Amino acid sequence: MKQERPKKFGMVIDLDKCTGCGACLVACMSENNVPFKPDESDKLTSITWMRVYQLNNGKPYPETDICYLPRPCQHCEGDHGHSPCVSVCPATATDYGMETGIVSQIYTRCFGCRYCMAACPYHARYFNWWDPVWPDGMEKYLNPSVSVRMRGVVEKCSFCYHRYQTAKDKAIYQFAEGERDSTDLEEDEYQTACTQACPAGAIIFGDLNNPSHRVHQIAQPDEKHAGRPKNPKAFRLLERLGTNPKVYYLSSRDWVRRAGDNYLEGEGKLKRH
Amino acid sequence: MDTALIPEGVKRDPLWKFVLKLGPVVAVLIWGVVAMLLCWIKGLNQTNMNDYYGFALWIWADLAVIALGGGAFFTGLLKYIIGKEELKNIINFAVLVGFICYSSALLILAIDIGQPLRGWFIFWHANVHSMLTEVAFCLSCYFGVLTIEYLPLILENRQLDRVPFIHNLSHNMHEIMAVFAATGAFLSFFHQGSLGGVAGVLFGRPFAFREGLFIWPWTFFLFTWSAAACGPCFTIMLLKITEKITGKKLVKDDVVRLLAKIAGWMLFTYIIAKIIDTWYWAAVTAPSKGFGLMEFYSNNGFYGIWILILEVVVGGVIPALILITAKGRSNPKTLTLAVVLAVIGVSVNRWAMVLQVMAVPVMSFDQWALYYPSWQEVATTLLPVAYGIILIALSHRYLPVWPQERELNPVEATAGPVSAEAAPGAESEEETSAEPEPAPAQA
Amino acid sequence: MKVGRRSFLSFIIGGAAGTALSPLPWKLTDDLSIWTQMWPWTPVPKDGAVSYAGSTCTLCPAGCGINVRMVDRRAVKIEGMEGHPINDGGICILGLSGLQLLYGPTRVKSPMKRAGNRGSGRWVSISWEEALEEVAGKLTEIRAQGRPEALAVFSGKRRGTVPALLSRFMTAFGSPNFVTAASTQDSYELALHRMQGVQAAAGLDLANTDFLLSFGSGILDGWGSPVRMFKAHSALKDGGGKLVQIEPRLSNTAAKADQWISIQPGTEAALAFGLAHVIILEKRYRTQFVSEYGGEFEEFRQMVMADYTPDKVAKITGIDPKTIVTLAREFSRSSAPLAVCGKGGGDTPGSMNEFFAVHALNALVGGINRPGGIWAVPEPGDFGWPDPEMDETAARGMQQDRLDGAGAPPYVATAALPNRFFEAVAGGKGYPLDALFVVESNPCFTEPDPETVKAAFSKIPFVVSFSSFMDETAQNADLILPNHVYLERYEDVPNPAGFNRPFVGLVQPVVDPQFNTRNVGDAVIALAQGVGDPVASAFGWDGYEACLEEAYPDQWDSLTSEGYWMAEDFDPAPWPEAFETASGKFEFVPEGLQRGYVPAEIAGEKGGFPLVLTPYDTMRISSGYVGNPPFMTKTVPAEVLKGKELLVELNPQTADQLGFSEGGRAVLTTPTGAANVRVHLYDGIMPGLVAMARGLGHTAYDKYLADKGTNVNRLIGPTADPVSGLNAAWGIRAKLTRA
């Protein structure tokens, strides 16, 4: 098979389209067997691999503006795979996949020290403070492609890695059967559950290294600057920290783009344009 | 009843009084054990930790206790490697305090992790890039070293020492203690440092992140340094407390002053380094990430700038200045004040490097998170304190911890309990025929 | 043997060393860690063959196509159906949570008969035979007494074969009291009826609109067909179109809109007339339409020119006159503008005055039955079933007045008046009811002022619920004949809300019924058989499935193969044929109506109630028949629900005046009721308003939903619209006092 460039799966989330409806949250919970408790109003102990933040421009009525920002794991690449969370995990229970760019999490390896949570500035990691419990009968809907997590371990968005595996398996099978020319996946063969569900079509997923994929075309990652977007509407969260995330955001609103990072007072306008 | 176990030539409370005094401490210990079992059986939902405060009271207690336990390695280094012989009079106690601190740290870690039964994965599946891996290895090894350092003291118990094998073993161990002290110093340098590294490498957390040398952020060196400075202060503080409780002078002033002087200069140089580090971080590192200094402190009273002042000025500059002046360390009041301030200073530093790191929001739209520990967390944190008190009390009672005690507190030959058990074999019907050893404390 | 100290020590040390060197501790350590990886109390989902089953979601009137991922016989995930005309792969948060309803703990697992007092929660399971026999016996008795009108049906739906069967049953039985829940769609239909003379649903040609002007409609908050609206909005963004949102609160729709214009609530009609004023003044209207098809246009022109100058409208609405002028220009200048109304999620029918004003605005720019405009979509006809035979009893019963007064003056054109129905029964107006069937609805929660509904229930001796869930209404019933959940049954979903083509979606069972439940369709047929002729003879089908298939003879193939049927090449009637009014024209001023803006009535004296409470809808809370599944409740922000306490939104300025700070506890009092709430300061709300999420405050269901927050319907009573008679309440006067 031909030598191909490693993949670098990533997302572009259009904040002009995102309505904060929460479908992506539930798509993710449903796909990935995320548990729930009778009271989930304490968001500091509520597991939501995808979380939707509400941003506001801080202005009084009627100049007020709000914007929703969905936050899956950013699958930070850091400097050559040195993501904030991966490098700190003492037990190698989370890893940077060089072939996919996906940051994995192995629940049966994790011993629950939570160092990775301390390391992640996006609060993308969640700890299982409780045993997961489903009301009688409801465990029927659990998805066998994703293991249920036990109490005491950390979990987070996996970019629905099991969907990648399923697609890849299918491609390999079809290739062996002579039904396709290669085992390369088409853009639509591997899509995450949140992308698929979003009723606004605000999430786009694909291979950032593949020029034919929409994520590449929209984000226009700048290889020379660790993937910083060339599209002036696009930004990444906390770009200045060097976490090198693979989730890009689009917004036509200045204040939203600015809210994506921290700036010193009087640090002028956005650096771009 | 237990007089046969008590070192010769010293006076101890009658057993009933001893037991009575320890009663409340044992109650706290039991309370802590109950909380510990709850955490193990029901899981960490027993705590008030959350996804923002993944590290909380316990990790702070761990870091603080290890810093404070730094007296052991540093005193050992001074005595065995640098050759400050006077310190032999306090080294036993320093080792004991170190042993308590490190065993406590390991116990707390075992409670703190979500899957205690898999705790060993940290060794088996070690990720060499993780500071925590380094911490785990060095900590465990150093705990082994401390055990070896503490063991001879146990073996020197009057009854055990009668066994010739044990006698010889402890004697020989003393002979090679310098090797362990050197190993301990080396290991300590790394684990104290890597504990500093735990926070310092978090490049996603501008409050914690520090630039540094090779793979080590400046906090790596600052932590080792501050432990070397404040650990001995903690040893002195506990010595003062022990003296107060027992109503006896146990170590001579010149010994204490020597240790205080060295700690003072360590603290003085440390605090200069810390100030430079803070300045560089506030002026260069944090702004490069878009943060102004006050953004780390502004939001609420709890994490106000006072915390930095308390750490650096009150808990650093002031005690350092007291301890480096002869006048300051020879006055018992200022000496005590200085060591207490130093202990507070280093504890506040570890507090900030754990809890404030968690509290400060990094995303511009995120929130400050506040946290207060649950009773289970408080109880499990007090558990080692109670355990430490008990271990010190037992060691004080049964082991020859204080080489200078007999000299400082001569006991009249007519005194009841001591003379009563002076007769060899009075209690012992056992086969051993070893003679009583006259000088248990030092070979 | 004497164990000496030395041998004892050697034994201990030797033993320890020996054990440590043996494999035992290591094996145990390893085993223990493996045990933690598969704790028996952590479920391991069973693997199996994966397949997909297509169907239609019925959890709201949108009619989205769904694909259910199956693992063997288990449904594990609901996804949107790709290529489906309504939702094209997208799916909403409620649709995604459907499996929690299917497998959830609040299902009614078999027919249940009340054992204790009503509402006491004591039930006994009975067989279907017993249950049907009991109901049929009761019905027979009612007919024997010659007062069949004493039976009423309250149905959550009005379209489709199930409501048709119910309605048919009522006709054959002899009762006019077939009452259906109402929504914005009813108001739209009435507007089309009065202004265009047609009996049709309002369809929005969103694909071709380039300027969407929303008078408070929650385009992105659950209005109409939510997923379709989301997609349309995104397409509008991609195509450079514009969305302008007019409402007093920065809703999610307002936040996404290109422009948010805050307005004094209840004055939307005045703004519509103000826009018409500018458009007419500047001659920006579609001359051809107005001159050839505009009925009563001159009268309309004079009215808006005289009374709705930008300055006058500004005084009423609180909107800057310049903004009004600019908006009118932008709206009329775009190639396919479309104005919509009906507040929030569209569950409240609203004020007809506003619908007429907004519809006139659409007509002014020529948007009737044109690309990008609003289309009259014919109601699906009857199903070709022969009229049921009525005996004398039935004929006499059918001649009785409906208890809700619908179809009779002054509400001749309204199909049903749910609000008036419960008021009449509770107030003892008209004749008494002996029995009530409640189907696919939960009026004890969803109707304004549920206390009135409960009072009505107390006047009816025999209440039968067909609910799949133990909801508030089922709790207050005497007998429950549980329906299958949508994933277990067949059903049709005709004309999804706001869709602009004749359309039917097919609901198909994807899993076997999980419990001892039955399709309502089958239950109704069985009841008809039980009552005997002539009712029975009107229900000659073997079962509901046969009846359904027979209802769509031409569409059945498409329904079963595609999952839906759509009139692909449907075009709305061209202007010359579009208007069936007396004049054959579009009536700018519907006959016999008060002209101009009629201030919408709102209950409560201003004196004692300085604030105005308005409910708001959000996608994350289901406020209809179906209660929030756990997944959805999990997504409700902490600014809306904290523990069991609900937070109401208040402008910081108002909060300051009243002395409230963030999270402060308060008692919210309206003329209808009072509730304990907490205050959330929100800059995006007009000072003087209190906004409250709709859909919380359930008392039924499970620990994941019950007793959380307050039901806003409890605080707002219905206000009858003078034209439709339907509920037009958009808010109520209120006060907040410190708790």
Ligand SMILES: Nc1nc2c(c(=O)[nH]1)N[C@H]1C(S)=C(S)[C@@H](COP(=O)(O)OP(=O)(O)OC[C@H]3O[C@@H](n4cnc5c(=O)[nH]c(N)nc54)[C@H](O)[C@@H]3O)O[C@H]1N2
């Ligand atoms: N995060 C995470 N960690 C895991 C696991 C996980 O699933 N996720 N799985 C665990 C398991 S089961 C295993 S077995 C281990 C595997 O862990 P590793 O053994 O580290 O596995 P790889 O990363 O697949 O391969 C290691 C290196 O071998 C190189 N390599 C490939 N072919 C050759 C060759 O012919 N010669 C030489 N010299 N090098 C070669 C690859 O390029 C790669 O750099 O990981 C464990 N750790």
Ligand SMILES: Nc1nc2c(c(=O)[nH]1)N[C@H]1C(S)=C(S)[C@@H](COP(=O)(O)OP(=O)(O)OC[C@H]3O[C@@H](n4cnc5c(=O)[nH]c(N)nc54)[C@H](O)[C@@H]3O)O[C@H]1N2
């Ligand atoms: N492409 C690719 N293929 C590989 C490799 C590779 O590097 N690349 N590596 C190979 C190697 S070295 C290995 S070891 C294999 C590993 O291959 P697998 O053994 O298939 O490993 P996983 O996919 O990690 O886990 C298998 C399943 O276990 C479930 N699971 C997780 N926890 C539990 C649990 O507690 N109980 C139960 N019952 N199930 C659980 C997971 O959800 C998952 O469905 O893959 C091999 N195949």
Ligand code: SF4
């Ligand atoms: S599903 Fe889409 S629109 Fe809804 S919150 Fe998620 S990203 Fe936003």
Ligand code: SF4
């Ligand atoms: S977002 Fe957090 S969890 Fe995800 S890769 Fe980055 S640091 Fe790790």
Ligand code: SF4
């Ligand atoms: S909590 Fe688990 S994944 Fe995170 S650092 Fe610790 S062992 Fe690694």
Ligand code: SF4
């Ligand atoms: S990519 Fe998958 S795992 Fe990540 S948030 Fe989306 S649905 Fe969840």
Ligand code: SF4
């Ligand atoms: S919009 Fe309505 S029909 Fe569509 S998925 Fe959601 S609940 Fe179901």
Ligand SMILES: [Mo]
């Ligand atoms: Mo492996």
